[in-house]
Amino acid sequence: MRSKNLLGGAAALVSASLLFAACGSRTEPSAGSTAGATKTAKVGVIAPLTGDLSVMGIGIRNSVDLALKQANESNEIPGWKLELAPEDDQATPDVGANAATKLASDKDVVAVVGTLNSGVSQSVQPILNAAKIVQVSPANTAVSLTKGADEANPKRPYDSYFRTCATDAVQGPFIAQYLSDTGIKKLAVVNDKKPYGQGLATAVAAEFKKLGGDVVADETVNKDDKDFSTVIDLMKAKNPQAVFFGTEFQLAAPMSQQMKNKGLNVPLVGGDGVKDDKYITLAGAKSEGDLVSFPGPDVDTVPAGKQFAADYQAAGFKDGWSAYGLTSYDAGKAVVAALKQSLPNATDASSARQATIDAMAKVSFDGLTGKVGFDQFGDAITKTMTMYEVKNGKWVANKTASVK
Amino acid sequence: MTFFLDQLLNGISLGALYALIAVGYTVVYGIVQLINFAHGEVFMIGAFGALSTWIVLGTVTGGSTAWWNLPLMLVGGMVVAVLTAVLMERFAYRPLRNAPRLAPLITAIGISIFLQEFVRLFFGEIPGFPDAKAAIPFPQIDFFTGDPVNVGGVLVHRGNFFVIGALIVCWAFLWWFVNRTATGRAMQAVSQDPDTSRLMGIDVDRIIVVAFAVGAALAAVAGVAHGLRYGNIDFRMGFLAGLKAFTAAVLGGIGNINGAVVGGLTLGVVEAMATAFMPGQFGGPSWKDVWAFVLLILILVFRPQGLVGAKVVDRA
Numbered sequence: 001m002r003s004k005n006l007l008g009g010a011a012a013l014v015s016a017s018l019l020f021a022a023c024g025s026r027t028e029p030s031a032g033s034t035a036g037a038t039k040t041a042k043v044g045v046i047a048p049l050t051g052d053l054s055v056m057g058i059g060i061r062n063s064v065d066l067a068l069k070q071a072n073e074s075n076e077i078p079g080w081k082l083e084l085a086p087e088d089d090q091a092t093p094d095v096g097a098n099a100a101t102k103l104a105s106d107k108d109v110v111a112v113v114g115t116l117n118s119g120v121s122q123s124v125q126p127i128l129n130a131a132k133i134v135q136v137s138p139a140n141t142a143v144s145l146t147k148g149a150d151e152a153n154p155k156r157p158y159d160s161y162f163r164t165c166a167t168d169a170v171q172g173p174f175i176a177q178y179l180s181d182t183g184i185k186k187l188a189v190v191n192d193k194k195p196y197g198q199g200l201a202t203a204v205a206a207e208f209k210k211l212g213g214d215v216v217a218d219e220t221v222n223k224d225d226k227d228f229s230t231v232i233d234l235m236k237a238k239n240p241q242a243v244f245f246g247t248e249f250q251l252a253a254p255m256s257q258q259m260k261n262k263g264l265n266v267p268l269v270g271g272d273g274v275k276d277d278k279y280i281t282l283a284g285a286k287s288e289g290d291l292v293s294f295p296g297p298d299v300d301t302v303p304a305g306k307q308f309a310a311d312y313q314a315a316g317f318k319d320g321w322s323a324y325g326l327t328s329y330d331a332g333k334a335v336v337a338a339l340k341q342s343l344p345n346a347t348d349a350s351s352a353r354q355a356t357i358d359a360m361a362k363v364s365f366d367g368l369t370g371k372v373g374f375d376q377f378g379d380a381i382t383k384t385m386t387m388y389e390v391k392n393g394k395w396v397a398n399k400t401a402s403v404k
Numbered sequence: 405m406t407f408f409l410d411q412l413l414n415g416i417s418l419g420a421l422y423a424l425i426a427v428g429y430t431v432v433y434g435i436v437q438l439i440n441f442a443h444g445e446v447f448m449i450g451a452f453g454a455l456s457t458w459i460v461l462g463t464v465t466g467g468s469t470a471w472w473n474l475p476l477m478l479v480g481g482m483v484v485a486v487l488t489a490v491l492m493e494r495f496a497y498r499p500l501r502n503a504p505r506l507a508p509l510i511t512a513i514g515i516s517i518f519l520q521e522f523v524r525l526f527f528g529e530i531p532g533f534p535d536a537k538a539a540i541p542f543p544q545i546d547f548f549t550g551d552p553v554n555v556g557g558v559l560v561h562r563g564n565f566f567v568i569g570a571l572i573v574c575w576a577f578l579w580w581f582v583n584r585t586a587t588g589r590a591m592q593a594v595s596q597d598p599d600t601s602r603l604m605g606i607d608v609d610r611i612i613v614v615a616f617a618v619g620a621a622l623a624a625v626a627g628v629a630h631g632l633r634y635g636n637i638d639f640r641m642g643f644l645a646g647l648k649a650f651t652a653a654v655l656g657g658i659g660n661i662n663g664a665v666v667g668g669l670t671l672g673v674v675e676a677m678a679t680a681f682m683p684g685q686f687g688g689p690s691w692k693d694v695w696a697f698v699l700l701i702l703i704l705v706f707r708p709q710g711l712v713g714a715k716v717v718d719r720a
Binding site: 050051052053054055193219220221222224225226227228229230231233234237250253254257258261262263278281282283284 | 410414418538539541544551633634635644675676679688689692693
């Protein structure tokens with residue numbers, strides 16, 4: 001079924017490009033005279049819009065939508081109208097691949113923001129790269145997506161891939177440093193065996209050991225697990241002072257609750273995937289004191305952040321922007337900035353694809369998460385991280401630091 | 405030693421949850437030889453029914469979590485679950501009563517998907533109800549979710565008291581119901597020979613409905629136990645729990661009520677022990693399902709009738 005879809009997609013792509021080649025040559029002479037007409041370019045979003053992680057996926061979609069709407073309102077790119085093309089990946093690699101194929105075969109699509117999960121990006125990257133569509137992820141943290149599998153000899157696998165969030169290589173050490181600074185000597189580490197959770201947990205454990213700490217337990221859970229009693233007992237036997245859990249909020253919340261119900265009263269520490277208000281709702285009052293790290297400065301402290309919050313409110317979205325709203329908005333802005341360079345010289349959206357990739361590499365502006373721009377691997381140049389703590393049922397920022 | 409007791413308790417309470425659901429598979433199978441794969445969804449709907457009851461009560465009590473909410477939630481959950489199971493039997497299974505064995509099985513899978521999606525899409529549409537597309541926090545009833553209780557050096561999560569207590573009460577009730585009431589004896593008769601039972605004046609259709617209802621009521625209790633123990637419920641929770649409970653029923657000997665309880669407890673304890681004590685690379689939480697299913701395969705190979713022994717069904 002899937003290969004059939006791929007085939008269909010490829011066929012559509014070929015026929016679309018043939019059609020375009022024909023169109024292009026015929027309309028070119030009159031292009032100058034019809035400068036007033038508005039052309040449409042689509043920006044795809046691939047994120048989980050249904051399922052457990054839909055809260056985050058919908059936040060991504062809405063934030064990108066806001067960035068595009070603002071660009072249209074201020075007529076950022078004269079003669080062009082930007083349109084959102086959201087696709088659901090259900091946080092599943094093969095669904096994500098189908099979504100990417102669908103977007104790649106749409107001749108109007110010039111850029112894609114997504115995905116949420118590193119695991120999904122692994123299957124989306126090659127498809128978008130083959131179609132020369134730039135991809136900006138607001139949420140992928142797996143190092144290998146930009147630097148390849150071999151950490152010692154980093155090699156960029158896909159030129160079309162960029163991201164606005166910090167990777168495990170930045171976040172892991174930040175968390176380890178923070179824990180070490182607050183006097184924690186014994187840390188238990190758990191992960192959910194997905195690329196994101198595993199990568200981050202490994203990075204935290206490695207740095208924590210380097211800083212002289214003791215990783216007393218290293219456990220894994222299954223992503224469908226509901227009952228963590230035994231894992232908690234295994235960790236409890238080692239008396240950790242904190243538990244780092246590499247996962248997303250829907251597993252971290254019950255883990256926190258069950259830890260405390262079983263008398264393991266130490267903070268649960270998570271990465272960016274845990275920072276959602278839903279975590280506090282699900283984990284309940286006992287989540288007090290739990291910690292998460294998140295890329296970028298605290299939204300309440302930057303003036304642009306307040307503006308974003310107000311604009312988001314005004315746009316009337318039904319759901320909040322969740323964990324990745326800020327990086328997604330920056331990703332949307334980055335796409336607009338790149339399109340500003342590539343679209344005016346293009347006759348149609350699909351011919352601007354390669355130019356958009358080239359322009360993306362040079363993007364530079366002040367975004368919500370700091371300076372937005374990309375290094376030679378496509379990673380965000382801003383490496384600011386903030387640690388948040390649950391206080392009185394709310395995430396409160398308690399330390400922001402820049403990581404080398 | 406404490407660590408071992410901890411694990412035993414984890415296993416028993418997890419197993420008690422499986423057992424409560426497994427009874428539903430076994431009772432229905434014993435009577436109509438149907439594996440009702442939608443039973444996991446009845447469990448899920450029981451939990452949502454209890455949650456709904458609490459939300460509706462909350463409009464009067466302002467979201468109180470006092471202990472007296474619990475019996476009302478249990479009743480609410482049971483009513484919704486039993487209603488679902490009875491409707492399911494009436495409209496999906498009864499028309500297929502004499503169809504080939506495969507047809508009701510596929511229907512069961514269809515109902516399972518239907519119920520999941522129904523809850524996912526429509527639960528949040530009811531005014532005042534939370535969106536069910538992601539996990540929803542389950543009300544934390546005071547007594548059962550406070551700090552752990554120290555019983556002889558073992559810290560016990562209070563939700564465990566509920567699930568183990570519920571299993572004992574339900575098991576005792578079932579024993580009384582099946583052996584001491586006219587309906588229960590009629591159930592035994594139908595499971596032995598439906599045609600002769602009919603000739604003896606037993607309304608077989610009614611007995612089948614009773615079997616579905618009993619299973620659903622216990623599944624609703626399990627749904628509440630799940631909510632109290634894990635703190636949240638979601639529309640997909642029935643799938644894995646149902647699969648494990650089905651395994652438990654087969655393990656104990658499908659068709660046998662005591663078998664379902666023994667199978668459930670065995671499965672829970674094996675999972676907990678394998679996680680905690682299996683050494684090296686093959687231990688830990690990731691492998692617990694592997695060991696649980698290895699056990700199932702061994703039982704099926706060496707003792708196909710299950711641990712306790714299934715009723716031998718002899719039908720033309």
